[in-house]
Amino acid sequence: MSCLLRTPLLRIPFIYRCALSQTQHTSPKHPSNVIPDPRSVAILVIGDEILKGQTQDSNSYFLCHRLRLYGHLVTRISIVGDCEFAIAAEVKSLSARHSMVLTTGGIGPTHDDVTFAGVARAFGQPLVEHPELLSLCQQFFGPSMPGSPHLKLACVPATATLNYGHDPTTGDRLPFPVVSVGNVFVFPGIPALLERSFEGLEHLFRNGSQTISTELYLVSDEVSVAGVLSEAQAAFTDLVSIGSYPDWQSNYHRVKVTVDGLSKYHVEHAKRWIVERLPSAAFIKLETRPELVAEERVYALAEKDSELGGRVREALNIINATLSQHLLSELSLAFNGGKDCTALLHLLHAALCRKFPTKKKSLLCLYVRQPESFPELEKFIEQTCHRYAVKLRVLEGGLLESLAEFRNSNPTVRAVLMGTRATDPSGRNLQEMAPTDPDWPQFMRINPLLNWSYEDVWAFLRSLHVPYCVLYDRGYTSLGNRRDTERNPALRYKKPEGIWSYRPAYTLQQSDQERTSRKERP
Numbered sequence: 001m002s003c004l005l006r007t008p009l010l011r012i013p014f015i016y017r018c019a020l021s022q023t024q025h026t027s028p029k030h031p032s033n034v035i036p037d038p039r040s041v042a043i044l045v046i047g048d049e050i051l052k053g054q055t056q057d058s059n060s061y062f063l064c065h066r067l068r069l070y071g072h073l074v075t076r077i078s079i080v081g082d083c084e085f086a087i088a089a090e091v092k093s094l095s096a097r098h099s100m101v102l103t104t105g106g107i108g109p110t111h112d113d114v115t116f117a118g119v120a121r122a123f124g125q126p127l128v129e130h131p132e133l134l135s136l137c138q139q140f141f142g143p144s145m146p147g148s149p150h151l152k153l154a155c156v157p158a159t160a161t162l163n164y165g166h167d168p169t170t171g172d173r174l175p176f177p178v179v180s181v182g183n184v185f186v187f188p189g190i191p192a193l194l195e196r197s198f199e200g201l202e203h204l205f206r207n208g209s210q211t212i213s214t215e216l217y218l219v220s221d222e223v224s225v226a227g228v229l230s231e232a233q234a235a236f237t238d239l240v241s242i243g244s245y246p247d248w249q250s251n252y253h254r255v256k257v258t259v260d261g262l263s264k265y266h267v268e269h270a271k272r273w274i275v276e277r278l279p280s281a282a283f284i285k286l287e288t289r290p291e292l293v294a295e296e297r298v299y300a301l302a303e304k305d306s307e308l309g310g311r312v313r314e315a316l317n318i319i320n321a322t323l324s325q326h327l328l329s330e331l332s333l334a335f336n337g338g339k340d341c342t343a344l345l346h347l348l349h350a351a352l353c354r355k356f357p358t359k360k361k362s363l364l365c366l367y368v369r370q371p372e373s374f375p376e377l378e379k380f381i382e383q384t385c386h387r388y389a390v391k392l393r394v395l396e397g398g399l400l401e402s403l404a405e406f407r408n409s410n411p412t413v414r415a416v417l418m419g420t421r422a423t424d425p426s427g428r429n430l431q432e433m434a435p436t437d438p439d440w441p442q443f444m445r446i447n448p449l450l451n452w453s454y455e456d457v458w459a460f461l462r463s464l465h466v467p468y469c470v471l472y473d474r475g476y477t478s479l480g481n482r483r484d485t486e487r488n489p490a491l492r493y494k495k496p497e498g499i500w501s502y503r504p505a506y507t508l509q510q511s512d513q514e515r516t517s518r519k520e521r522p
């Protein structure tokens, strides 16, 4: 490898370095006259609302992601306001230094939409009314008088090319073309419109080469790996690009390290280089999308001759019996973001994947939000529903009234799956299948986790890398609301540097203390 590294001809110049040399911050190693890499692309985001903090730019994120899939490397994102001169200056500079420039925003009919004027100015061209665009505008907006606002959409730089995209699913030609001038492509700002226009032009933007990317997940913090990562980047200069990204929300890792490059050989080599220099306990082989492998992993766990295997078998039996007795439209999952119903959702998802292997069936979840609920919990619930593609019905107010409302608005639902365990205050005299009490709205309650222990729930979640609410990693063992829940004192400990902290919930030794940090309702 060292010979390889020393032979300049065999080095693949890595793009991110070249990008640096194109800016004013010229590095001594890279003269400023480096020819732009043919894959280097710039994105120009246009809009006052972005600079004012009124709109969060999502278009550049979308474009970076897609362009990378298509084999390009975005080396610059610029943001300018709705100012013709600023747009012109930026377009001129970016267009000279990159193989392609994609702009977003500023092509509508209002006074602040000046992107075409800016692009025309950048190339020293007049704005002209394009006959084909004019007839399209008249088709969409009806016949026009001179000066009609929508005619502005037809006024483009003189050498403009019209690029018609196609709907990737139907193959139909899209009604409105994307205008390009030289290597500058002018996209709309409305995210849905931008995405549709871009996807329709895949053939224009797909490039041959591909960036190879791999990840390492670390359970240790950045400080403890910074030295090795610097050495790795130095050893593989110009061959790979190494990134380090701390994550405060993950339940399973603290840092994600990425290794990117043009050659699989060098990417793998650099990855091994890092792995060999850190203790193996520093890494976790993380399942980043556990929901995609839920069926396989959950059923494999059920085959195991262990206590947890037995619990999983039992829960799957109850779930499958429920699925054979009821249509999916007759079922709902009571989901409040707690660890138990999180485990149940994963089990249910696995069972549904097995029962409906091809059809995407969506489950209805019911969440009765408490006053002063934890923001972390709300965020987790939202992300989880998205992850498992379930519908969420949120109700506010008392449990009884909310259930009555749910009963009325969802008359098909007969049974509600719940994460109740026998050790919960409400689980003491419960059966696995039990109708609600006479004074409660009538449902069949299904409790597949009734015989699970606190430890079973954590062993299940942790072994399958199922994401759970981050509050459990911060010392909460049972979640109510911000008023009635505290971190569990049994998890409190003093760090070597003398600061008090809390261990994660899954390390609690005395599971009978699970709820001691919750003031129970009378």
Ligand SMILES: Cc1cc2nc3c(=O)[nH]c(=O)nc-3n(C[C@H](O)[C@H](O)[C@H](O)COP(=O)(O)OP(=O)(O)OC[C@H]3O[C@@H](n4cnc5c(N)ncnc54)[C@H](O)[C@@H]3O)c2cc1C
Pocket (backbone or CB within 6 Å): 333, 334, 335, 336, 338, 340, 341, 366, 367, 368, 369, 370, 399, 403, 416, 417, 418, 419, 420, 421, 424, 425, 426, 435, 436, 437, 440, 443, 445
């Ligand atoms: C559908 C349903 C039917 C009920 N029927 C009765 C009844 O017949 N008689 C009775 O005395 N009590 C009933 N309850 C109240 C229940 O027994 C508990 O008191 C209540 O769920 C709080 O449970 P917990 O404090 O043990 O919390 P948890 O341990 O958090 O709750 C256990 C499980 O209940 C579900 N759950 C709890 N709170 C919510 C919420 N806010 N939104 C959505 N799901 C939630 C989840 O599946 C959770 O895993 C019912 C609750 C629900 C959600």
Ligand SMILES: NC(=O)C1=CN([C@@H]2O[C@H](COP(=O)(O)OP(=O)(O)OC[C@H]3O[C@@H](n4cnc5c(N)ncnc54)[C@H](O)[C@@H]3O)[C@@H](O)[C@H]2O)C=CC1
Pocket (backbone or CB within 6 Å): 045, 046, 047, 049, 050, 055, 056, 057, 058, 059, 060, 104, 105, 106, 107, 108, 109, 113, 153, 176, 177, 187, 188, 189, 190, 191, 193
């Ligand atoms: N049918 C079509 O294909 C076309 C329609 N038009 C028309 O032009 C108008 C819109 O032109 P635009 O250039 O899109 O106008 P614009 O620049 O004013 O943006 C429109 C909306 O998109 C949001 N937006 C802009 N940049 C964004 C970013 N980077 N990230 C997230 N959100 C962003 C803005 O905040 C704004 O709400 C509409 O009236 C549309 O009908 C324009 C071109 C093509």
Ligand SMILES: [Co+2]
Pocket (backbone or CB within 6 Å): 001, 002, 004, 005, 269
């Ligand atoms: Co080598």
Ligand SMILES: [K+]
Pocket (backbone or CB within 6 Å): 106, 108, 110, 112, 113
């Ligand atoms: K506008």
Ligand SMILES: [Mg+2]
Pocket (backbone or CB within 6 Å): 046, 047, 048, 082, 105, 106, 107, 112, 113, 189
């Ligand atoms: Mg705008």
